[in-house]
Amino acid sequence: MRSFEHVNALNIQTTVALLSEPSTEAIAGGTDLLGELKARLRSPQRLVNLKTLSKLREIRYSPRVGLRLGALVTLAEIERHPVVQERFPILAQAASSAATPQLRHMGTIGGNLCQKPRCWYYRNKLFHCWLKGGDICFAEDGENKYHAILGADRCHAVHPSDLAPALIALDATVCVVGPEVEGEISLEELYTKPTERHRRMTILGPGELITEIRVPPPKKNARGVYLKAMERGSWSFALVSVAAQMSLEGERITDARIALGGVAAIPWRARESERLLVGQEFSEELAERAAEAAVAGAQPLRDNGYKVPLAKSLVKRALEISIRERSDM
Amino acid sequence: MATKAVRPKKRKIAVRGPGKTPIKLIVNGETHELLVEPRRTLLDALRKDLGLTGTKRACDEGTCGACTVLLDGKPIYACMALALECEGRSIETVEGLARNGKLHPIQAAFIEEDALQCGFCTPGQIMSVKALLDENPNPTLEDVKRAVSGNLCRCGAYPKIFKAALRAAELLRSGS
Numbered sequence: 001m002r003s004f005e006h007v008n009a010l011n012i013q014t015t016v017a018l019l020s021e022p023s024t025e026a027i028a029g030g031t032d033l034l035g036e037l038k039a040r041l042r043s044p045q046r047l048v049n050l051k052t053l054s055k056l057r058e059i060r061y062s063p064r065v066g067l068r069l070g071a072l073v074t075l076a077e078i079e080r081h082p083v084v085q086e087r088f089p090i091l092a093q094a095a096s097s098a099a100t101p102q103l104r105h106m107g108t109i110g111g112n113l114c115q116k117p118r119c120w121y122y123r124n125k126l127f128h129c130w131l132k133g134g135d136i137c138f139a140e141d142g143e144n145k146y147h148a149i150l151g152a153d154r155c156h157a158v159h160p161s162d163l164a165p166a167l168i169a170l171d172a173t174v175c176v177v178g179p180e181v182e183g184e185i186s187l188e189e190l191y192t193k194p195t196e197r198h199r200r201m202t203i204l205g206p207g208e209l210i211t212e213i214r215v216p217p218p219k220k221n222a223r224g225v226y227l228k229a230m231e232r233g234s235w236s237f238a239l240v241s242v243a244a245q246m247s248l249e250g251e252r253i254t255d256a257r258i259a260l261g262g263v264a265a266i267p268w269r270a271r272e273s274e275r276l277l278v279g280q281e282f283s284e285e286l287a288e289r290a291a292e293a294a295v296a297g298a299q300p301l302r303d304n305g306y307k308v309p310l311a312k313s314l315v316k317r318a319l320e321i322s323i324r325e326r327s328d329m
Numbered sequence: 330m331a332t333k334a335v336r337p338k339k340r341k342i343a344v345r346g347p348g349k350t351p352i353k354l355i356v357n358g359e360t361h362e363l364l365v366e367p368r369r370t371l372l373d374a375l376r377k378d379l380g381l382t383g384t385k386r387a388c389d390e391g392t393c394g395a396c397t398v399l400l401d402g403k404p405i406y407a408c409m410a411l412a413l414e415c416e417g418r419s420i421e422t423v424e425g426l427a428r429n430g431k432l433h434p435i436q437a438a439f440i441e442e443d444a445l446q447c448g449f450c451t452p453g454q455i456m457s458v459k460a461l462l463d464e465n466p467n468p469t470l471e472d473v474k475r476a477v478s479g480n481l482c483r484c485g486a487y488p489k490i491f492k493a494a495l496r497a498a499e500l501l502r503s504g505s
Contacts, residue, residue, distance in 0.1 A: 001368045003346065003347035003348075004347055005344050005345065005347050006346050006367035007345070014342065027414075030410060034370070034411075038389065038390060051414065100479025102404045102406045102457075105403040
């Protein structure tokens, strides 16, 4: 890690100003950033420590407005919060499936949502890949076991967050501040496929940061589940994950939100599956069709074809669990 | 988005580094004054500046758990924390467990159950078990498995680590 200056953030305004300076990065939990700095993917001259912004550490809940999570709330705090466990179980499941107890005590929700991909070419300084400003994606014809099956264009890395699909299924929004913007956007809008001119997985630019995550109160009779396929029982990024949140009136599905992790550069919303489900009565055949729709258009690479049936099975199982098995999970 | 922008405001800020800067670390109840660069990790500050080498350095990238210490009672990876960001907080390392030459019950249980082979992950395992038992004196096997799920043991001593943790819980409950 190259040397850098260190500044504690005082308030949002000065933080935005500091972060707008060149060669400056924000540090919160540090679990992703320090990995990048140690690998010398970046060598900023100054770090701004967000952890001193104590207002961003709060968890608030009211039945009317829902859940408000400050960007500095840790994954461990989310996982253990009684209201999250009771009212937003998908979120508690996603948080507790991420990383390890140690990393969950360090890592913040803001950082989790903005973390960089785990693609080994991206993480290796020796590969000047497209996402880092180079010309080619080495994964396209290289080792691509963990890479994207959906929507990939110039870059084949996947977004690694567990919390993002869960929060998108819960219809969450994020508050963003920056030198030129201040406002609330849906979490889905935060993510973008990297483009030629903006080689990042979020729309955030220099000086912009997330301050709060807002989750609306759960709909009546809503339930859901977060399922994550991993290579081992813990301490793994998702091969594929599925967050499904369903609302029912009797046997009829009135609302469905499904988001997948580990399959694309952004948390992947399965809109076509949702459309098939809403208004219908649940059946195995319907779940099958919805699962099929979730991976429609998949374009697997040499080593990641297994993700297609895996994603399909997880979607189907998530639907069965959230609709049939009610409060089991 | 884009309603009204936050007007960037310049104000006098306290910049530290990139050279060495004085910090105070509270390790095992004792306050230490040291000079570190901002890039110094807590792990290197403990091992190199304070000579506390019980906390092990293996992967140095948050993927092994050998450097687990407690920060305000919570287990963290010391390799992924900056020393100067731990100022004023309580840091516990494996060196702080034994009292007056007597091993802590968790350490005693690890020996009693033979819960190690090469021993390199052991200090980290013990600190994770310490965090668990401080919070939950009566854990289930599942609780123990979860608690050490961020500590890699390449020798595969887990069955005995689990046993040792449960035995330590027993010892601590009986007050020995």
